[in-house]
Every structure is written in C-alpha cells, then in structure tokens.
Amino acid sequence: SQQGEEDPQALSIQEGENATMNCSYKTSINNLQWYRQNSGRGLVHLILIRSNEREKHSGRLRVTLDTSKKSSSLLITASRAADTASYFCATDARDYKLSFGAGTTVTVRA
Amino acid sequence: NAGVTQTPKFQVLKTGQSMTLQCAQDMNHEYMSWYRQDPGMGLRLIHYSVGAGITDQGEVPNGYNVSRSTTEDFPLRLLSAAPSQTSVYFCASSYSSRDTEAFFGQGTRLTVV
DSSP states (O other): OOSOEEEOSEEEEETTSOEEEEEEOSSOOSEEEEEEEOTTSOEEEEEEEETTOOEEEETTEEEEEETTTTEEEEEEOSOOGGGOEEEEEEEEOSSSOEEEOOOEEEEEEO | OOOEEEEOSEEEEOTTOOEEEEEEESSOOSEEEEEEEOTTSOEEEEEEEEETTEEEEOSSOTTEEEOOSSSSBOOEEESSOOGGGOEEEEEEEESSSSSOOOEEOOOEEEEEO
16 A cells, blocks of 8 residues: 555646645655655755655755654745646555655646 | 667467567666556556566566566566456566665557457
8 A cells, every 4th residue: 555645636837936735644754755756857856854854955946844743845946837747655665665656746837 | 778678569379379579678677566556546556577487476476477587577467358347557677675666667458259
C-alpha cells in the first residue's frame, strides 16, 4: 500500500502566487523526498529531507517535515508557468523501498 | 552521461504476449527499481535490485520478472501480458538504497489489448 498521501489532489494558482501542498505518511521514515513530473515525462528529484531535519530550502522551494505528525509540506514561492506539473512525495522507510503518493497536480495560470 | 535510458517508449501488446522492457543506467548506481504509474494511484513499486545478482519484490510483482546480471542493466519481463498491465512503466536508479535521490527514465507507455 502507498505510504504517502498528498493533499490537495489538484491546485490552480495565478503566476506569482505561492503554492503549498502537503504529504502525510504512515510509518517511521529515514527521509522524505519530493519529485516533480512534467506531463508525459519521468520524475525529477527536487529535494530530500532527513528525519532529523525540520526544514530545508532549495531556490524557490521550501520543505518542512514534522515527524510527530508524520507530515511534510512543499512550498513553491513566486510560481511560474514552468512550475505547472505534478508533485509527488516519496518516503524512504528504511526497507530499501521508496514509496510514492498519488501526487498533487499544480496548474499555474498566466 | 545519458542517465537512465528506457526502451521502448511506446508498446502495444496483445493479451498473452510476452515482452521485455529495457532499462540501462550509466551512473554506476547500485540500486535500481521498476515502478508502474496508473491514473490517480501514483507510482507503485514492482521489483527492485540492490546490486548485481540481487533482486526482490516490491508492492505489485505479480506477472513480472526481473534479473540483474550487470550493474548497468535491469530489464523487466512481462510473462503473459494482461489488460491490467496497461500502464506507464518507469525505471529508476540511485547510488544506494538510502538517503539518495532517484533518477528516473522517461517511461514506457504500454497498452495491452
């Protein structure tokens, strides 16, 4: 069964606005990762946050992790049309298996 | 570096046919895996390998076989294709199974009729 679940399933925002999506998971993890998938393409790694970290930044991306609530959030600031994609969280639960959620589809309107 | 290369990109099979999806990586990664992606279900792990000669089952292994004779290659075999195996298949590799990012191929879109 899937470990992570993203919320919301879909998000539509205006260019320049911020986009926030959440991921909840069920078991203890080693790390949590976020990936982006453009339509018809493979997944691209965005950021990895370890279980002992609470926040991580990469460019316009900010990821938080709350292990007590088993949840993570991905914030994309100042969104651009090129950010239109599906975003997936993936959990590494110490069992050699990276488990993905169903994803959040983000549409950035010009 | 080409990264992770999957072939073919598209394939149509008849029910009962067999085929092999190819996956190759040129990054000397030890860990490789196969996922299938279906609408609304995200990616589900089919099989994975932590090194040459070592494979194990993921979440949805039935109907699929894998082998890992070299570090570079990790083919996925469909033994007797069924319409339920219509999906997009992704191969991924990473330096190790822990604390490292996964690199994905571009996917194989398979339709079983």
